[in-house]
Amino acid sequence: MKAYNVINTRLPRVDARAKATGDARYAADLSMPGMLCGAMLQSPLAHAKILNIDTSAAKRLPGVRDVVTWKEAGLVRYGVSPARYDEQVFCSDKVRYVGDEVASVAAIDLETAMEAVSLIKVDYEELPAFLDIQSATAEGAIAIHEDFPGNVSAEVHQEFGNFEEALKECAIVRTDTFTNKRQDGGFLEPQACLAQYDLNGNLTLWSSTQSVHYVQRSVAMVLGIPVGKVRVVKPYVGGGFGPKAAVNAMEIAACLMSRRTGKPVKMVFSREQVFLHSRARHQFTHELTTGVKKDGTIFALRNVCHLDGGAYSSFGIATIYYAGSLLGAPYKLPNMKYDGYRIYTNKPTCGAQRGHGGVAARAGWEQQLDAIAAELNMDPVEFRLKNMMRTGDVTCNDFNMSSLGMKECLEGVRDGSNWGAKKGKLPKGKGIGVACGFFVSGAGYPIYRSETFHSTATIRLTEDGGAVNLYTAAAEIGQGSDTILGQIAAEALGVSLDDVRVHSGDTDFGVDLGAYSSRQTLMSGHAVKMAAEDAKRKVLEALSEQLKVPVEDMDIAGGVVVFKKDKPDFSRLRTMYIKEHRGWEDQPSGAELTFREAARVAFITRGVIIGNGAYKPGELGGKYKGAAVGTSPAYGCSAQVVEVTVDEETGKVTIDAMTDAHDCGFAINRTNVEGQMQGSLSMGLGEALFEEVRFDAKGRILNASLGEYRIPTMLDMPNVKTIIIESDEPNGPFGAKEVGEGAIMPTIPAILNAIYDAVGVRINELPITSERLFAAMKEKQKK
Amino acid sequence: MKKLITFTVNDIEYEVAVAPNRTLTQVLRDDLNLLGTKEGCGVGDCGACTVIMDGKPVNSCLVLAVQAGGSTIKTIEGVASGDSLHPVQETFVEMGAIQCGFCTPGMILSATSLLEKNPHPTEQEVRQALSGNLCRCTGYQKIVEAVQEASRRMKG
Ligand code: FES
Numbered sequence A: 001m002k003a004y005n006v007i008n009t010r011l012p013r014v015d016a017r018a019k020a021t022g023d024a025r026y027a028a029d030l031s032m033p034g035m036l037c038g039a040m041l042q043s044p045l046a047h048a049k050i051l052n053i054d055t056s057a058a059k060r061l062p063g064v065r066d067v068v069t070w071k072e073a074g075l076v077r078y079g080v081s082p083a084r085y086d087e088q089v090f091c092s093d094k095v096r097y098v099g100d101e102v103a104s105v106a107a108i109d110l111e112t113a114m115e116a117v118s119l120i121k122v123d124y125e126e127l128p129a130f131l132d133i134q135s136a137t138a139e140g141a142i143a144i145h146e147d148f149p150g151n152v153s154a155e156v157h158q159e160f161g162n163f164e165e166a167l168k169e170c171a172i173v174r175t176d177t178f179t180n181k182r183q184d185g186g187f188l189e190p191q192a193c194l195a196q197y198d199l200n201g202n203l204t205l206w207s208s209t210q211s212v213h214y215v216q217r218s219v220a221m222v223l224g225i226p227v228g229k230v231r232v233v234k235p236y237v238g239g240g241f242g243p244k245a246a247v248n249a250m251e252i253a254a255c256l257m258s259r260r261t262g263k264p265v266k267m268v269f270s271r272e273q274v275f276l277h278s279r280a281r282h283q284f285t286h287e288l289t290t291g292v293k294k295d296g297t298i299f300a301l302r303n304v305c306h307l308d309g310g311a312y313s314s315f316g317i318a319t320i321y322y323a324g325s326l327l328g329a330p331y332k333l334p335n336m337k338y339d340g341y342r343i344y345t346n347k348p349t350c351g352a353q354r355g356h357g358g359v360a361a362r363a364g365w366e367q368q369l370d371a372i373a374a375e376l377n378m379d380p381v382e383f384r385l386k387n388m389m390r391t392g393d394v395t396c397n398d399f400n401m402s403s404l405g406m407k408e409c410l411e412g413v414r415d416g417s418n419w420g421a422k423k424g425k426l427p428k429g430k431g432i433g434v435a436c437g438f439f440v441s442g443a444g445y446p447i448y449r450s451e452t453f454h455s456t457a458t459i460r461l462t463e464d465g466g467a468v469n470l471y472t473a474a475a476e477i478g479q480g481s482d483t484i485l486g487q488i489a490a491e492a493l494g495v496s497l498d499d500v501r502v503h504s505g506d507t508d509f510g511v512d513l514g515a516y517s518s519r520q521t522l523m524s525g526h527a528v529k530m531a532a533e534d535a536k537r538k539v540l541e542a543l544s545e546q547l548k549v550p551v552e553d554m555d556i557a558g559g560v561v562v563f564k565k566d567k568p569d570f571s572r573l574r575t576m577y578i579k580e581h582r583g584w585e586d587q588p589s590g591a592e593l594t595f596r597e598a599a600r601v602a603f604i605t606r607g608v609i610i611g612n613g614a615y616k617p618g619e620l621g622g623k624y625k626g627a628a629v630g631t632s633p634a635y636g637c638s639a640q641v642v643e644v645t646v647d648e649e650t651g652k653v654t655i656d657a658m659t660d661a662h663d664c665g666f667a668i669n670r671t672n673v674e675g676q677m678q679g680s681l682s683m684g685l686g687e688a689l690f691e692e693v694r695f696d697a698k699g700r701i702l703n704a705s706l707g708e709y710r711i712p713t714m715l716d717m718p719n720v721k722t723i724i725i726e727s728d729e730p731n732g733p734f735g736a737k738e739v740g741e742g743a744i745m746p747t748i749p750a751i752l753n754a755i756y757d758a759v760g761v762r763i764n765e766l767p768i769t770s771e772r773l774f775a776a777m778k779e780k781q782k783k
Numbered sequence B: 001m002k003k004l005i006t007f008t009v010n011d012i013e014y015e016v017a018v019a020p021n022r023t024l025t026q027v028l029r030d031d032l033n034l035l036g037t038k039e040g041c042g043v044g045d046c047g048a049c050t051v052i053m054d055g056k057p058v059n060s061c062l063v064l065a066v067q068a069g070g071s072t073i074k075t076i077e078g079v080a081s082g083d084s085l086h087p088v089q090e091t092f093v094e095m096g097a098i099q100c101g102f103c104t105p106g107m108i109l110s111a112t113s114l115l116e117k118n119p120h121p122t123e124q125e126v127r128q129a130l131s132g133n134l135c136r137c138t139g140y141q142k143i144v145e146a147v148q149e150a151s152r153r154m155k156g
């Protein structure tokens, strides 16, 4: 493998010092002179007609500067997929869930704004609330959205190969139904924003978002402001995991009120509002039928999925496609039939969350495959290896595995966990389980149909050559993209990471679709690499003119110019540089011509040196309906072994050890790759064992706090043995692809399979609470 | 009615007029502009707002500012001395214990406070002591490793 200076290292994150000292600023930390505070009135009812909204008392309250409802905001519909724009900033005709936005206030301080909110009187006529799929799809159920009778927000029907025919060749056919629960994103930073509309008609919005680009477009469209006049900036973001990927009503309300008052307006979600806004993991119910041939070949899969979508679509259209298209691989599966239904219910809206659309399906299916392996009397690792796809294989739904280190991952966790010595040999109550997964490395197409580049990047060298400024609209949300992109820029340009200043998350810096579908490393990374190479070429061209050395005979690496043939006499350039910088510290010296001197020459002869990069994937995927969803220039994959102890008296599960291998193509930063793996596993562990957003009969969330909605603590997570597999992805910058989401895929099923190994029961409903597991063990004893 | 309180924060004495319902988090952030203290929940569930009050880590969102009168407080801004990071900050930076960073100030304060009481904690003691600080990003492992490495460095 090629030797690199900056990438494939364990360099500390570029933002770590700021974060460790409290200097890092998040949206809620921002303020401006004259700033107003905003607050939101949200529906107390799950489903009701709005008869009247009376804001007069709120408007009269001293200190209130603005009160807005749909009358001021207008009725423009927005959302994520243009095919399903079903949201409005404020409800006009009816409310559709407890938490639906009805009105907003801006006042001189938060207390006044909240008091004003409490003075807004809304007359509702309550409608029956449909809180689950059954009631929402029952005969005569009222349509939650008029345009969608029957409350089906989206349905998908796909067949690849011929499922029914294929079953005839199968020796084992098994059907299981599997259900997860609605999960919350659980990021530590509640959404917050600050909007400022200035006298020239320019709007700037600072927001805790995963995609400045989509927010910019949505705000411009809803408020009728030209896109060019809207700038969206992302300060540091305290985690997102999906729910912060779409625009929210608070952002638009703050912009609206700033425009109306001429003052900056700041709004911050409470933790309860984070739960109400949700846009997190759906509840999926998968009925899975798998057919396997006598020799253990996985041959046919039928997948029927129902999603409880909540009140609006958000990312849900993509979710219902992903819930089908992301099964199959990483196994060679020739016949696959999928029927998916996403149903509107009167609950907070679900959207995208880490492992978008694929996590529950993967959990159910990998558990089922484990059961089938047992029926076949095959070791689950061997069974998987037998069916594994390899680099170059294409799935039946046309996904191209341009690199796939799946075999290496599986062998890695098998050997790393000492599987052979443990499987089937552990004492009762202890168990070991394995599972695999794969995931996209960046959605192949934007959310709205467009020829747009997915990522652009600009590099601007300072005139003295002392620093490299990288500008990108990519979203650092904690996953580490600033560091990764800085490393890529430094490596491609031939300087050190210290020389690069990363400026990111700002629509003024270019176009980037943002941090979702695990796309920043591959897509933004490509754009950054191109920009750096462009800047390097310009510097070398300028240098070539001065030194009369052909460009091809030079390179830049490790901060100096590398002359591949004879080193020319560059003393004239050095003397010039030193004269120009008389009295400065740190003059260039030594036998090599430094990057600084070269960049200075380029500036003197051509002006500011700017390198540009822009990336979009080529044509991807098949021609069938929905073929775009699930396409990606590359796919990451992973395998995991989990060891558990089950307390047979109580049903309590303890995760003793996790061994995880992930193929990230090529690790730009090894520490970050491990961090993404460990973080993914912890979110998966939470969903497996205890996370569940619960509702009362009126559609109110029962546990809208981090005390009652439990996410894993330090005591719940074991240490993870992390194994990085590098398959060198041909479509990735320096061979890199995703790790941020794919790593979560095998966690839940590996836990389920370990529990089966420990106590012999299969759990088909998450979370695996003590009660549920205890009941299942009792049930088994009876038989 | 606002009440005048005097307290010491990061070695500086402050006198602030506070409303009786204001929390310590709010006063630190809004009145003292010490924005490194984060609010993740406001009700004592997450630990993001952890500060050291009279030598003990507390959730500052659960402390009324008036109760903090007369106390000595350390926030994340007071952990480094000038340019040089505290060993816990150093190891957090170097070892990947930070991702989004929102839990980091609280986590670092809990960790420094643990190491003051117990300079050589076992892994389990670290996990126990920091279990009130939630982190959604890291899976905790690199945080635990960083605290243990800091303990080793502080010994030397
Ligand atoms: S903000 Fe104080 S514990 Fe969460």
Ligand code: FES
Residues within 6 Å of the ligand: A188, A238, A239, A478, B097, B098, B099, B100, B101, B102, B103, B104, B134, B135, B136, B137, B138
């Ligand atoms: S680093 Fe994001 S919550 Fe801990």
